[in-house]
Amino acid sequence: MSKKKIIIAAIILIVSIVLALATAIYRSQKAFRCDYDGTRIIPIYEVDIMLKEGKFMRFCSIYCARAWFQGNASRVDAVLVTDEITGEKLDADIAFFVESDVVTVKATQNRIHVFKDKTHALSHARQYNGKLVDNPFKLANARIQRYPQ
Ligand SMILES: [Zn+2]
Known part of the structure; x- marks a missing residue:
């Protein structure tokens, strides 16, 4: 050659x-882009929605996932959110949600934070002018009642 x-x-x-x-x-x-608005997903804030038809969708923030969920709740089998302290994925039914002054994802201005432990949730709320809010992903067939009446 x-x-x-x-x-x-x-x-x-x-x-x-x-x-x-x-x-x-x-x-x-x-x-790794959000299925609602195309924003790049930061793993610590990711929300995954499992559909009854077997697919799953991923979102960059609670805001996007909630916006999508509102029109599609009947198709949803489970919602997995991420504990922002450990990065652990957990069922939305057992997570604690705090709305505070801190924005997680700039593109969406999401201010809802997810915690596995109530202590972490309350200390974030204390530090950043926040309050505990209801699970934004209430399924008709919810297995666990989060907030006792
Ligand atoms: Zn998004």
């Missing part, structure tokens, strides 16, 4: 590697 052919082969190889990488990066970024 001549030098020229080797160089051409090398260029083709490099170009195809770069293309493959670019495609992989593009796909992975696309996978």
Whole structure:
């Protein structure tokens, strides 16, 4: 093989590697965008909604998930929210929600925060002028009653 052919082969190889990488990066970024408004999802604030038809949708914030949920509640099987202290995913039925002055996702101006522990929820509320709010994702078939009357 001549030098020229080797160089051409090398260029083709490099170009195809770069293309493959670019495609992989593009796909992975696309996978982590909000299904409601396309905002990039920050894992600590992610909300996942499982549908009865077996699919699941992911959202960047409580606001987006709630906006989508309001028109589609009958299709929803379960809502998973993220404890913003540990990053742990938990059922919305057992999470604590606090509305405070702190914005989680700038694009949506979401101010509802999710906590697994009531102590964390209350201390966030105390620090940032917040209050406990109801689970925004009330399912008709809710298994657990969150706030005893
Ligand atoms: Zn969103």
